[in-house]
Amino acid sequence: MKLHGYFRSAASYRVRIALNLKGLTAEHEYHHLRKGEQRAPDYLHLNPQGLVPTLETDHGGTITQSLAIIEWLDETHPEPPLLPKNPTPRARVRAFAMVLACDTHPIQNLGVLNRLRTAKLPEEAVTRWAAEINEQGLDACERLILIERGPFCFGATPTLADICLVPQLYNARRFKVDVSKFRRLLEAEAACLALPPFKDAAPEKQPDFEP
Amino acid sequence: MKLHGYFRSAASYRVRIALNLKGLTAEHEYHHLRKGEQRAPDYLHLNPQGLVPTLETDHGGTITQSLAIIEWLDETHPEPPLLPKNPTPRARVRAFAMVLACDTHPIQNLGVLNRLRTAKLPEEAVTRWAAEINEQGLDACERLILIERGPFCFGATPTLADICLVPQLYNARRFKVDVSKFRRLLEAEAACLALPPFKDAAPEKQPDFEP
Numbered sequence: 001m002k003l004h005g006y007f008r009s010a011a012s013y014r015v016r017i018a019l020n021l022k023g024l025t026a027e028h029e030y031h032h033l034r035k036g037e038q039r040a041p042d043y044l045h046l047n048p049q050g051l052v053p054t055l056e057t058d059h060g061g062t063i064t065q066s067l068a069i070i071e072w073l074d075e076t077h078p079e080p081p082l083l084p085k086n087p088t089p090r091a092r093v094r095a096f097a098m099v100l101a102c103d104t105h106p107i108q109n110l111g112v113l114n115r116l117r118t119a120k121l122p123e124e125a126v127t128r129w130a131a132e133i134n135e136q137g138l139d140a141c142e143r144l145i146l147i148e149r150g151p152f153c154f155g156a157t158p159t160l161a162d163i164c165l166v167p168q169l170y171n172a173r174r175f176k177v178d179v180s181k182f183r184r185l186l187e188a189e190a191a192c193l194a195l196p197p198f199k200d201a202a203p204e205k206q207p208d209f210e211p
Numbered sequence: 212m213k214l215h216g217y218f219r220s221a222a223s224y225r226v227r228i229a230l231n232l233k234g235l236t237a238e239h240e241y242h243h244l245r246k247g248e249q250r251a252p253d254y255l256h257l258n259p260q261g262l263v264p265t266l267e268t269d270h271g272g273t274i275t276q277s278l279a280i281i282e283w284l285d286e287t288h289p290e291p292p293l294l295p296k297n298p299t300p301r302a303r304v305r306a307f308a309m310v311l312a313c314d315t316h317p318i319q320n321l322g323v324l325n326r327l328r329t330a331k332l333p334e335e336a337v338t339r340w341a342a343e344i345n346e347q348g349l350d351a352c353e354r355l356i357l358i359e360r361g362p363f364c365f366g367a368t369p370t371l372a373d374i375c376l377v378p379q380l381y382n383a384r385r386f387k388v389d390v391s392k393f394r395r396l397l398e399a400e401a402a403c404l405a406l407p408p409f410k411d412a413a414p415e416k417q418p419d420f421e422p
Binding site: 048049051057059061063064065067068069071072075076087088090091092094095098099101102103105106107112115116119121125129139140143144 | 259260262268270272274275276278279280282283286287298299301302303305306309310312313314316317318323326327330332336340350351354355
């Protein structure tokens with residue numbers, strides 16, 4: 001397997017965590033998003049969105065979109081499971097993940113922030129936009145799991161929800177969001193960051209890391 | 212089952228198609244998004260994001276996020292399947308759906324467009340933003356399925372990909388995107404719109420429709 005990613009991409013970070021939780025190793029190819037390397041024609045052939053991550057499987061398949069990659073990893077390498085077995089809890093884990101993967105991360109991503117800059121928004125308004133989007137998404141997530149047992153988002157083991165949460169909290173802090181009020185999310189994050197699969201996937205542990 | 216939705220919400224439209232494809236009926240409750248009804252405290256208790264759709268199951272469960280609801284419907288009512296059986300084609304269908312559900316629809320949604328208005332973007336720039344986001348997402352989708360058999364996005368039967376495509380093309384036309392260049396997407400849309408489950412889910416067929 002080969003994973004195309006970038007150290008700071010939250011979506012790549014999610015897939016790195018999932019690979020580590022499954023005990024899988026992949027070859028890594030890094031695409032420097034701020035230098036526009038994801039727009040190289042060879043890469044666009046693999047991923048027509050010009051985004052990371054992309055997974056090339058051992059059987060010649062190409063899979064884009066972090067959540068589709070993680071569901072594929074979970075289906076092809078079932079242990080440990082990243083989703084509960086029963087449909088309703090499964091759906092609640094997926095919904096939590098999608099609050100972040102659909103309604104939060106893409107709206108504070110580099111591409112959208114650059115669009116705001118092109119539309120002549122002052123840099124201060126761009127940063128505020130990113131912070132507010134993060135805060136709004138995390139606030140909904142906190143409420144979604146108030147009724148769930150901890151220490152992870154959904155119970156005693158990490159799921160797709162935690163895999164999406166940890167990179168989003170990393171982003172939120174970059175945009176100076178005060179995350180201290182999200183007590184249930186911070187409890188889950190602490191449980192995750194005690195585990196090597198999460199720790200080793202962190203941006204600062206990647207070979208392409210830049211401060 | 213009770214589905215909370217709104218006639219024009221693309222995410223609600225997806226779930227209506229999925230229910231129809233499964234031959235399921237649900238009670239419908241409509242929330243007028245432009246009047247802010249999705250922000251009523253009773254509804255926020257069900258869906259802390261204040262978004263539609265939300266599904267209340269027959270067993271007291273509450274599921275948010277359209278793709279999580281559709282995966283739940285597919286797991287609890289397997290026929291006809293909305294995803295291929297094999298992991299790699301499944302992942303490719305999910306990835307196509309997520310190009311629209313993560314990287315397109317949320318960035319042209321009412322909430323984001325209102326944020327742009329609050330940031331004092333002229334109305335013409337807001338509409339151009341929505342059109343460009345739709346065009347970019349649909350362009351990636353067209354490329355993702357150029358190698359796939361038709362007439363649907365992924366072969367001979369509709370999948371989650373088609374369920375996301377039809378509402379997104381509806382949105383794109385509202386924002387005056389020239390969709391005629393997306394020949395493969397239009398082929399899939401035509402195959403879908405020949406089927407009652409897609410036709411009956413259209414915004415103009417819903418009781419809360421307003422021209």
